[in-house]
Amino acid sequence: MPLNAKALGEALREDLTLHSTLCRRDAGAFQRAIQSGEPVVVACTQEQRLFADLGQQTEGALSPIRFVNIRETGGWSRDAGKASPKIAALLAAAHLPEPAPVPTVTFKSAGRLLIIGALDAAEQAAALVSDVLDVTLFTQGPGNAGGAQARRFPVLGGRITGLTGWLGAFELQWAADNPIDLDLCTRCNACVAACPENAIGLDYQIDMAACQSHRACVKVCQVAGAIDFTREAVAHQERFDLVLDLRPADATPTFLQHALPQGYFRGDGRDMGMLLRLRELVGEFEKPKFFAYKQKLCAHSRNETVGCNACVDICSAEAIASDKSRQQIKVNPNLCVGCGACTTVCPTGALTYAYPGATDQGLKFKTLLSTYAAAGGKDAVLLLHSQEGGQALVEELGRAAQLKLAHGVPAHVLPVALWHTASTGVDLWLSAVAFGAAQIVVLVTSEEAPQYLEGLEAQMAVAQAILHGLGYAGTHLKLLRARNPMDLDAGLQALSQTRQTVPGTAARFAVAQEKRSTLEMALDHLIAQAPLPAAQRPEAIALPATGAPLGTITVDKDRCTLCLSCVSACPASALQDNPQLPQLRFIEQNCVQCGLCATTCPEDAIALQPRLLLTPERTQLRVLNEAKPWACVRCSKPFGTVKAIEAMLGKLSGHPMFQGEALERLKMCSDCRVIDLYSSQSETKVTDL
Structure with a gap:
């Protein structure tokens, strides 16, 4: 690679010496560097293992070692002669400290492996891992070659009704609905030979669609007693640490999500790399908890009304679910694969990517x-x-x-x-x-x-x-x-x-x-440095309707009754009331376009408008709607609005419970309503006396 040590040193503000064979003849320079105690960056990833081993063998080595690839990313290119600025940048980034540690998620696996598939393929795969893993098979037919006569592994049969979980915590549910009990079956093959419809395969399960009820199989199995057509289907469940699913691609998969749970593998049983990974999954494992969640910022729901559902919809691991009763989402850290897509689409920052932050x-x-x-x-x-x-x-x-x-x-x-x-x-x-x-x-x-x-x-x-x-x-x-x-x-x-x-x-x-x-x-910063002069800029930049985290709302004043239910629903304090006057106020900078206000509004008076307002009003409190207050007919204290009270009177005036004095009390504030009610009851008692 064409490397200019002087130019790189100037960019990094360091004196650099170029070593062309650091992993061979110049290894002593590496050993001296790692004895300094200062962080050491090695610009070679091909020999990462060699340098790591050399570091362990070097007496007095104290320095943390990091590696960066400047070869395939810059040095091996037709532009290599012009790549010094890029290489300097990659080296500078490699000098940055490691991200601070975050909480971890722990998986524990004792090596209990469930293999689902045709019996012959399942037994072949099991033979390659059974020296390390405790294998159980769930038969899905005999396969092409049929199963082996020797009962080497426990075999389950029936109809799978559920499989959930993750590494170390899979739970299988199935119904044992086949007439042949695999625990009692001795694999003598008498039933296979006796069945006139060939409805019994070498997985020792009966194809009920092909069976014509001759019951010849029952007669030849009297000694073992493994076949009973009157046996009721029994529900079973069992836990496993790992799952290898060998069912064909056209079969209905157990897990439909794109990102499969850790510990679940899908294949044909002949992928040696997959089998090797399975063998290694015994013990205790940790991964970072990739996300951080702040419920107070979450725009998912308020008052059991869903507004933003972006994180639930995008999660490919199905690790995020709605919990409307608690007005939040739930994230399963065991299923989370750390893709961060939820944090990318989250408009408020309630979900943030934690590692690296x-x-x-x-x-x-x-x-x-x-x-x-x-x-x-x-x-x-x-x-x-x-x-x-x-x-x-x-x-x-x-x-x-x-x-x-x-x-x-x-x-x-x-x-x-x-x-x-x-x-x-x-x-x-x-x-x-x-x-x-x-x-x-x-x-x-x-x-x-x-x-x-x-x-x-x-x-x-x-x-x-x-x-x-x-x-x-x-x-x-x-x-x-x-x-x-x-x-x-x-x-x-x-x-x-x-x-x-x-x-x-x-x-x-x-x-x-x-x-x-x-x-x-x-x-x-982008507004301050914008190429377009301020005089030529639009008042607001329209944004796409999908995914915009910025914008305003429009309020239909003819429909809005200033009930202020939208204020209580807003998770970002963009909508606010005025304790002194019947007003709906708004700070556009706070709006995350979650839609909770529009969903909550009983009058359908609110609509979202994604945009970036470029005027100072974006950060200022402004009034979206206001109304004349209604004065209590008893004490004249203002409460509610004229429009809201008149609408309520119009709707309830025909109701039998709101006639006469009861209807008049609706025109009073809450205090006067109570006083008037008790005064009326006292007068009634005096009259009765």
Whole structure:
């Protein structure tokens, strides 16, 4: 690779010495570095295992070691000669501290494996893992070759009625509704030979659709007594730690979600990689709790009325469910796979991505972009990709470029590995543009669920509408679909054909963990640096109806009775009342467009209007509707509104319970109503006496 130690040192403000064979002849330099106690970054991931082993063998080694790939991401490319600013940026980001630890989710597996499938395939797979795992089979037919005569593993049979859970906590429910009891069956094959319809297979279960009730099988099984057509179906349940599902693809799967529970594997039993992973899942395991939830910010429901359902709809693991009775959502941390899609579409920031948090991710973006610019780089593109499929594609592209089969990652494209591509959204993307990114490209492969792509595209449309409305030319957000290195190469080369307007001065704010705070800081900077002069800007930028976290509401004053039910439903305090006057007031900056106000309004008087207001009124309290107050007919104290009281009188005047004095009391305040009621009862008693 063409590496310029002097240029990299100037960009990183360090004196650098270039070692061309650090993993061989120059290994002593690495050993001396890790004895210093200072963090050490090794710019090679190919020999990561060798360096880790060498670190363990080096006496007095105290330094934490991190690794960064600058070869496939920059050095192996036709643009390698111009990649120094990018390489400096990647090295600078690798020097950042690790994210702070977060709570973990623990899984415990004793190795109890359930294999569901044809008996022959299930037994073959079981034979490859039974030395490590405690295997139970659930037969789904004999298969092509039939089952083995030797009873090597427990076999269950019947009809599966349910399978739920996750690694270490799967629960199987089934109905033993077949006449043959597999516990009593000796596999003598007498019933198989006796059945005239061949309705009994070598899984020793009867195909009831083919059976003609000759009962020849019962006669030949009198000694074992395993066959009883009068036996009632019995419901059973049992717990397992792992599940291997060998049923064919056209069979109804147990789990329908895109992201399968950890510990559940689906295949044909011949994938050795899958079987090896199964063998390793015995013991205690931990993963980060990827999300943090603040119920007070949640716009999901109020008063058992659902407003925002974005996180429930997008979760591909079915880990999020509605709990309207508690006015919140429930997230199952055991099912959560850490994709972060829920945090991306959450308008309020009630759900936030915890590991790494927005603060850590924002610092990484800022470091990459500022170092790249300081080193002379132009038109920076952040390529956000997953740590698995996306990372593999980037590395394959680098190797293809080294073999002169592809162009490789361009010099202005900075790859950034994410746990999942759905974990960043409009707040971080706009922050990256404010920090100087010309484009944010999200690389998606076959890993992503369809709803993730829809969510990302909706969020990108919102961000792009804001940028275009402010006069930033070009396409700043892009979803790049690629299934192979050549697709990725073509997509990256196409990026160089367009130019984007960026802020004249890069932002310096620190990304906050709170989504709305970060979004507001990014918007403030982008508005201040907008290419379009203030006099030429529209009063408001219209935003797409789907996914917009910003906007106002319109109130039909003819229908609104100022009941203020919308105020109590609003989770963001965007809607407020006035204790002194019958008024409905609004702060647009707080509105998250959740729709709870519109759903709650009994008069259907509220409609949402997604937009970004550019005038100072966006942050100010303004009156949406007001009315003349109704004065109590007894004490003249104002309560309610004339419109609301007159509407109530009109609806109740014909009711038999509200006639005469009862109807008159509706015109009184609550205090006078009580006083008048007791006064009337006292007068009645005196009259009776």
